[in-house]
Amino acid sequence: MELTVNGEIRQVDVDPDTPLLWVIREELGLTGTKYGCGIAMCGACTVMVDGIATRSCQTPADAVAGAQITTIEAVEQDEVGRRVVEAWVANNAPQCGYCQSGQVMAAVALLKENPQPTDQDIADAMTNLCRCGTYNAVAAAVRDASNA
Amino acid sequence: MTLFDRKAPFRAVAAELPADGAPLNVSRRVFLGGAGALTLAVALPLRRARGQAADAPPPPAVPAFLELREDGTALLRSPFVEGGQGIFTAMAQIVGEELDLAPDRFEVVNAPAGEDYLVMNGMRLTGGSMSVRFGYDAMRRLGASARAMVLAAAAQELGVDASELTTEPGRVVHAASGRSLGYGELAQAAAAQPVPAQVTLKDPASFRWIRQPVDRIDVRDKSTGRAQYAIDLAVEDMLLAAVVHAPRRGLAPGEIANRAEIEGMRGVHSVQLLPGAVAVLADRWWRARKAVEALEIAWVEGTSETPMPADFSSAGWKAQMLALDGEIADAEVEGDAPGTLAAAETVIEATYDAPFLAHGQLEPPSAIARFNEDGTLEVWTSNQAPEMFQGVAAGLAGLEPGQVSIHSPILGGFFGRHFVYGDANVMPEAIALARAAGRPVKVLWTREEEFLRDALRPLGVATLRAALDAQGLPVALEAVARGEGPTGRWFGAPPGKDDSAVEGLAGKVYAIPNRRVGQRYAKNPAMLGYWRSVGHSMHDFFYEGFLDELAEAGGRDPFELRRTLLAEQPRHLALLEAVGELSGGWKRGPFEAEDGSRRARGVAMASPFGSEVATIAEVSIESGEVRVHDVWVAIDPGEIVNPAIIEAQVQSAVALGLSQALFEEVVYEDGAPQARNYDLYRILSRYEMPRVHTRIVRSGAPMGGIGEPGLPGVPPAVVNAVAALTGQRIRSLPLSNHDLSAQSG
Numbered sequence: 027m028e029l030t031v032n033g034e035i036r037q038v039d040v041d042p043d044t045p046l047l048w049v050i051r052e053e054l055g056l057t058g059t060k061y062g063c064g065i066a067m068c069g070a071c072t073v074m075v076d077g078i079a080t081r082s083c084q085t086p087a088d089a090v091a092g093a094q095i096t097t098i099e100a101v102e103q104d105e106v107g108r109r110v111v112e113a114w115v116a117n118n119a120p121q122c123g124y125c126q127s128g129q130v131m132a133a134v135a136l137l138k139e140n141p142q143p144t145d146q147d148i149a150d151a152m153t154n155l156c157r158c159g160t161y162n163a164v165a166a167a168v169r170d171a172s173n174a
Numbered sequence: 175m176t177l178f179d180r181k182a183p184f185r186a187v188a189a190e191l192p193a194d195g196a197p198l199n200v201s202r203r204v205f206l207g208g209a210g211a212l213t214l215a216v217a218l219p220l221r222r223a224r225g226q227a228a229d230a231p232p233p234p235a236v237p238a239f240l241e242l243r244e245d246g247t248a249l250l251r252s253p254f255v256e257g258g259q260g261i262f263t264a265m266a267q268i269v270g271e272e273l274d275l276a277p278d279r280f281e282v283v284n285a286p287a288g289e290d291y292l293v294m295n296g297m298r299l300t301g302g303s304m305s306v307r308f309g310y311d312a313m314r315r316l317g318a319s320a321r322a323m324v325l326a327a328a329a330q331e332l333g334v335d336a337s338e339l340t341t342e343p344g345r346v347v348h349a350a351s352g353r354s355l356g357y358g359e360l361a362q363a364a365a366a367q368p369v370p371a372q373v374t375l376k377d378p379a380s381f382r383w384i385r386q387p388v389d390r391i392d393v394r395d396k397s398t399g400r401a402q403y404a405i406d407l408a409v410e411d412m413l414l415a416a417v418v419h420a421p422r423r424g425l426a427p428g429e430i431a432n433r434a435e436i437e438g439m440r441g442v443h444s445v446q447l448l449p450g451a452v453a454v455l456a457d458r459w460w461r462a463r464k465a466v467e468a469l470e471i472a473w474v475e476g477t478s479e480t481p482m483p484a485d486f487s488s489a490g491w492k493a494q495m496l497a498l499d500g501e502i503a504d505a506e507v508e509g510d511a512p513g514t515l516a517a518a519e520t521v522i523e524a525t526y527d528a529p530f531l532a533h534g535q536l537e538p539p540s541a542i543a544r545f546n547e548d549g550t551l552e553v554w555t556s557n558q559a560p561e562m563f564q565g566v567a568a569g570l571a572g573l574e575p576g577q578v579s580i581h582s583p584i585l586g587g588f589f590g591r592h593f594v595y596g597d598a599n600v601m602p603e604a605i606a607l608a609r610a611a612g613r614p615v616k617v618l619w620t621r622e623e624e625f626l627r628d629a630l631r632p633l634g635v636a637t638l639r640a641a642l643d644a645q646g647l648p649v650a651l652e653a654v655a656r657g658e659g660p661t662g663r664w665f666g667a668p669p670g671k672d673d674s675a676v677e678g679l680a681g682k683v684y685a686i687p688n689r690r691v692g693q694r695y696a697k698n699p700a701m702l703g704y705w706r707s708v709g710h711s712m713h714d715f716f717y718e719g720f721l722d723e724l725a726e727a728g729g730r731d732p733f734e735l736r737r738t739l740l741a742e743q744p745r746h747l748a749l750l751e752a753v754g755e756l757s758g759g760w761k762r763g764p765f766e767a768e769d770g771s772r773r774a775r776g777v778a779m780a781s782p783f784g785s786e787v788a789t790i791a792e793v794s795i796e797s798g799e800v801r802v803h804d805v806w807v808a809i810d811p812g813e814i815v816n817p818a819i820i821e822a823q824v825q826s827a828v829a830l831g832l833s834q835a836l837f838e839e840v841v842y843e844d845g846a847p848q849a850r851n852y853d854l855y856r857i858l859s860r861y862e863m864p865r866v867h868t869r870i871v872r873s874g875a876p877m878g879g880i881g882e883p884g885l886p887g888v889p890p891a892v893v894n895a896v897a898a899l900t901g902q903r904i905r906s907l908p909l910s911n912h913d914l915s916a917q918s919g
Contacts, residue, residue, distance in 0.1 A: 041440070048460035052414075057406035058399020060586070062536045063621045067852045070536055098399030114397035118389060118818060121826055122258030123396030124536045124586030130397055152860055155852065157536050157587045158258045159829020161863035163822065 027091055031056070032100035042088035046080075047071045049087045050097055058098035058127045062155070069154030072128035072135075073097050079135035079151075098127040106171075107134050113171035114164075121158035128154045133168045142172055233369040234316045236323065238290035240269065242365065246344050246358030248275055251285035253293045254305035255558060256392065257585030257592075258826070259881040260819035261305045263390045265313055267383045267815055268306075272317030272376060273324075274341040275357060277388050284582035287560035287575070299559035301590060301704060303783040303879020306815055310877060318373035320364070327363035328355050343382075387818030392584070403586045404556045405540045405618060412542060412614035413443050413455040415607050416463035418471070419626050420450045422484065422845035423597070423701070426476025427452045430469055439465045446610050448603055450478060455611055459618055480596060482845040486699050488530055488633060491842070495635040495656045495696065496525065502654055502692035503670030506680040509688035514650035518641030522727050524720055526638065528712035528889075528907045530840035531631035531705055532849075534857050537586020538624050543604035544614035549573070554581040555601045558592045563601060566594050570605050589830065590704030593664070595629040598701050622850040629703025630840055632657055634712040636679060638720040640686075646728020647738065650688035653679040653717065658698045659709060669695035674704075678713025678886055681781050683746055684721070684739035700842070706830055710782040710886035712907070715835075718778035718890030719905065722897060732894060733760040733777050745810065745873050746786055750779065753788035753808035756869045760790070762898050767794070773803065776894025780886035785811040785878030789887030791864075793895040798915030802832055802864040802892055807884055809868065812875035820880050824868045827884025833858035835889035837910045856910075 029036050031054060038053045045064075050056045050073070059082060062070030066084035073082045074096040101107035110133045113119075120126040129152065136143055136151040143151065148168050156164070241249040250269055256262040262282035270277045285291040292298050293312050321341060328346035329336040332353060340347050347354045357364075378384070395401040420426065427447050430436075436454065437445055441461035446453045452471055456462035515521055541555035551571045557563045560580040568575045585592060594601070600617050607615040619627070634657060641650040659675030661667045669675070670693055680691040705711055725735040733754065740747045754760040754777075763774035771794040780787045790806040805828050814820060837856040841848045849855035889907060896914070897903045904912055 044460055048458070052458045052460060056399075057402070060403075060536070061405065061538065061618075063852050065621075065851055065853060068536060101398060111394070111397050115389075115393050118393050118822065120258075120390070120393055120396035121260070121822060122536070122585060122587040123392065123401050124403060126396050127399040130399075149860055155536070155857060155859060157534055157589070157830070157857060159826040159833075159858065159863065160822075161829065161860045162825055162866060165860070 027087060029087065029091060029095060030093065031095045032097060032103070038087070040087055043086045046073070046082040046085040046087050046090055046095070050082060056097050056099050060124055060127055062125065067155065068125065069128040069132060070125050072131040072154060074131055074135050077135060077138055079132045098131055101130060101134060104134070106137050110134050110137065110167070110171045113167040116170060117163050117167040119160055119163040119167045121160050125154055125156045129156065129164050133164075133171065136168065137172055143168070233371055234312065234319055235290040236316060236319050236369050237365060238288070239285070239316050240320050242320070242324070242357055242361035244358045244361050246356050247279045247281060248273070250280050250282045251291070252282050253285055253291045253298050253309060254300045255284040255582050255585060256282070257300070257588040259305075259823060260390055260816065261300070262392060263388060263819060264306050264815045265309070266391055267388050268310060268313040269317035271381055271384045272314045273321045274343055276343050277383055278391055279344060280391060282391065284560070284584070286582070287564040287578070287580040292561065298561060299593075301558050303785075303881040303883060307784060307877040307879055310815070314375050315373060318375055319369050322370045322373055323367040324357055324360050324364045326367040327360045331355060331360065331363060384815055386816070388816055390819070402583060403537050404554060404583045405537055405586070407542060407554050407583060408616070409542055409544055409554070409614045412544070412616050413611055414457065414459035414462050415453045415455050415603070415615050415617040416459060416466045417448070417451050417453045417603060417617060417619060417623060418466050418469065419623055420473050421626070422482050423450065424476060424478040424481030425473040426450055428472040428474035430471050432468070432470045436465050436469055443611065445469065446607055448606060450476065450597060451603065453603065453607055453617070455607065455615060459616075463620065480701055482699055484845050486842055486845045488840065488842040491633055491698070492527060492635065495527070495633070498656045498694050498696055500694055502694055503668070504690065504692045505670050505673075505676040506689065506691040509650070511650040511652045511688040511690035514688040515639055515641045515652060518650065520642040520727070521639060522642065522724055523637065523639045524723055524905055525635065526716035526719060526905045527635045528633065528715060529838070530633045530700060530842070531711075531834055531838050532625060532628045532840050532855055533589045533591035533703070533705060534852070534855065535585070535587030535589055535591050538619050538621055539600040540616060540618040541601040541604035542614060542616040543601070543608035545608055550577045550579065551605065552579045552581065553601060553604065554583065555604070556585050556588070556592045557582050558588060562594055567601060567605060570602055571609070589706040590708070591628070593704065595701060595703050598627050598629040598703065621852070625847055625850045625855060627701075629701045631705030631711060632659065632698055632700070632702050634716075636713065636716045638716060640720070640724050642724065642728050646730050648686045648724050648728075651686045652690045654692045654694055655679055655713065656694045657696050658702065660702045660704050662695070663702045669693045674709045676713065677709035678780065678782070679717050682717060683743050683781060684736070685742055686739065706827070707782055707882040707885040710780060710882070711831070711834065712889075714778065714780040714782070714886035715889040715893065715907065718780070718887070719893050719903070722776070722894045723903060731762060733762065736777065736779060745875060746779065748873070749786050749788045749808050749810050749871055752869055752871055753777070753790050753806050756808055756867055757790045757806040764899050772899065774895050774899035776891045776896070776898060778887040778890035778894060780883070782883045782886050783879030784876065785809060785880065785883040787883050787887050789891040791888065791891035791895050793892060793899060795899065795914050798913065800836060800892065800896055800909050800914065802862070804865045804867065805832070805888065805891070806867045807869070807887070808871055809883060810871040810873045810875070811878040811880055811883070812873055813877045814870060814872060817870055820870055821868045823880045824884040825866045827882065828866050828888050829858050829863060831885040831888030832862065832864065832892065835892050835907060835909060836862060837908050839908050839911070
């Protein structure tokens with residue numbers, strides 16, 4: 027199967043229903059995308075598929091063949107991504123950090139679609155769970171990135 | 175056939191404990207973290223650093239902890255593990271302050287298992303909000319010793335006396351000649367210098383980084399996916415294992431109907447039986463998982479150190495605890511509470527409870543085990559206590575602890591999850607499977623297996639009774655907790671001496687002349703563990719909720735009652751005033767907010783882990799659910815290292831405290847937990863996150879903890895606000911179990 031990940035075409039030999047998360051982590055060795063719940067609830071596995079925030083743990087690999095898949099490893103190759111990362115750093119947003127790859131990707135996808143989100147837009151789009159409770163710092167970082 | 179003796183972990187933990195009584199007591203308290211600072215200070219030889227030269231501690235093993243590099247950066251092996259609490263940054267600040275090297279020039283890793291790192295009375299663990307407060311002096315001395323070594327090296331290099339040298343961050347300066355050398359240039363020569371027997375620590379007035387909101391050193395790696403957790407690690411030639419555990423502890427795998435078929439699946443190496451579990455080894459974890467979940471396993475009665483009765487339910491256990499009678503082991507007694515209660519005209523009594531809780535840290539447990547050709551064992555796994563894991567691993571593998579290396583990556587959240595806890599821990603499975611396969615094995619639990627096997631915050635029940643005098647003030651209070659605390663379970667603390675079973679009922683500072691806090695012990699069939707703020711996570715809710723009931727019965731405002739009862743406690747009174755002021759002045763309500771909603775506020779205080787905390791919460795009811803809008807927290811940890819990290823930890827503690835107050839509950843039926851993922855075990859989401867306002871009060875008292883203290887005040891502040899708003903007194907968590915739909919508006 028052929029997947030386009032971070033701008034590169036990659037050949038992977040997996041069952042078609044293998045979740046994109048495990049293709050990314052195990053076949054491509056990109057471990058920035060995290061496994062949290064496996065049922066598309068927590069968002070730790072969020073990547074962008076054609077610019078849309080997507081929970082890769084419930085996305086079969088064959089459903090995204092031909093799409094542009096972007097993982098956290100490529101986040102700084104993009105203007106919005108760089109801005110989001112800088113805002114994350116400036117706000118000291120992460121605590122344990124485990125959910126933050128997914129949070130950052132969700133934020134990048136939001137700001138690409140809606141460069142000036144309201145607080146409500148942020149609340150609606152950023153549904154990733156964080157057990158450390160970084161929600162306020164994450165929201166502040168998204169606001170900073172949108173104002174930059 | 176099983177691959178290892180499941181009793182071994184327990185024996186190994188026990189073997190780690192000191193043999194004689196006194197140190198054991200101290201160790202318990204160290205582990206518990208709820209004991210007074212005095213005991214803990216005694217427990218820590220390095221705490222004596224401030225003392226006289228005569229009883230000065232031995233110099234720190236600088237080379238073990240710290241490596242200066244030729245590029246001018248430093249590698250610090252921290253005794254404590256980073257799991258989100260910011261300890262690596264704090265360690266870099268503290269060591270950097272005395273070394274005179276900027277915190278962002280440090281790479282910090284968790285130190286391997288080894289004697290040099292047993293900085294707490296021959297133990298080390300990351301927990302009890304102890305890392306900074308009990309690592310503080312030791313880490314300062316470490317930095318100061320290293321600086322002295324750098325100066326000695328520079329003195330040789332420049333041919334001058336060390337007393338003529340000063341430092342600026344990362345450089346040694348000889349002002350007289352205008353020459354200077356970078357730490358990097360001196361790194362090799364410094365390492366060869368003797369560790370000074372004595373060092374002088376900086377005057378806090380000249381601190382450059384301590385007490386400043388220094389940026390976290392790991393924030394960029396954690397914002398770009400570069401941070402590596404246990405789940406991300408790999409070793410050459412490893413097999414990946416997925417596991418299914420028996421639905422109930424005590425069952426064992428019997429017949430597997432389709433074993434041959436599963437072993438023929440793509441990538442599968444083998445099917446392996448474990449105590450109470452079956453594993454599939456494969457070349458990819460996803461393939462192992464698909465295979466293991468396709469197994470048709472007949473579970474049969476087996477043997478277990480900690481079997482779960484087939485009819486066990488959390489509701490049944492709660493009913494048993496409510497009916498529990500028998501001896502009360504006293505934990506804290508002042509005056510004559512029973513006598514005063516018996517003679518009193520007005521006695522108020524209430525029983526409170528809180529449920530079993532899961533940790534729900536976002537990173538599922540994983541472990542890699544590798545037996546090396548020389549017979550040694552290496553383990554990579556999430557853990558809060560490397561030497562404890564080393565002892566357990568050695569016991570399981572039949573090795574000496576010195577033959578086991580424990581690699582301790584940063585933790586994707588912990589909250590008390592990553593102690594050994596018998597079969598609630600993944601490491602024993604990795605060791606057994608690596609031995610069976612003759613290859614390195616990495617085991618990763620699914621979220622569902624994690625919810626099945628997590629070690630739980632105990633379900634808690636306590637009955638409180640108080641006598642009021644004619645002025646409506648409490649003159650006696652008796653609180654009896656029922657059940658078992660994690661320190662009783664894991665460290666053998668007997669009833670009455672197990673602080674984890676009573677803390678938050680005990681240790682309160684209100685001026686109530688007659689007090690009795692006790693424990694009615696009953697062994698809990700569930701696997702118990704430490705959970706952020708341990709006993710405080712529920713007991714302060716019991717006590718502070720009950721105190722509001724006393725205020726109401728006595729015709730007093732709850733804030734005013736606390737003020738009255740703290741009149742002789744200036745530190746606590748100041749904190750109460752501080753949180754009142756922070757919230758714009760105490761107002762209980764109900765009142766109408768700007769958005770038209772009806773709201774009210776509740777207040778609570780707590781004295782957890784050496785710090786003091788006062789909390790106010792503002793709530794409304796939306797569609798029958800409690801909505802928390804703002805939480806104000808005044809926290810007095812005595813003295814501080816990083817105010818920004820303290821604020822972040824308060825945010826975090828408020829989130830977890832609110833999460834458990836609103837929704838969290840592990841429900842057991844038929845010996846098994848009903849929720850196996852976040853869909854049925856609801857945790858706080860962004861939508862429920864309140865605004866959090868923090869004020870740090872530096873009273874100058876001995877340094878207290880930070881990671882946990884923000885939590886205990888949240889549930890009672892919220893519940894007290896709900897009572898103010900609705901008149902409904904809730905004595906049982908979570909709030910989502912109570913019908914508040916009539917109160918919407």
